[in-house]
Amino acid sequence: MHVWVERKEDWLEVAPGVFRRILATSETGMLVAFRLKKGAMVPKHTHPEEQYGYIFQGAARFESPNGTHQLKAGDSYFIKSNEPHGVVAQSDPESIVLDVFIPCRKDYLPASRIPDIK
8 A cells, every 4th residue: 555645745836726736646547636726727638548537625617528517516527538628616715626547647747756655
């Protein structure tokens, strides 16, 4: 079992009002938390990894090829490999989202760290 202990410095601002923390990673997957201030936006983009997500707190508007979707705390989603998508946070003070990427996002690896306990 590997364990990553939370450190405040693990939160990186990756876009205005969008903060990301890599929670755990392996070659086969990656667990990532996002905090988004109201109005913060992740521009439409794609990536080869599949993405599963869960809204823990707040609300967000997701855009995808099959429309715009208002999601709130308790809602979950799946984004296919290479599916264009973007998001805008909709609630104060912030929205908290948990994402799982399969396989792990290699472009996020430079911001990851080794586990505290192996």
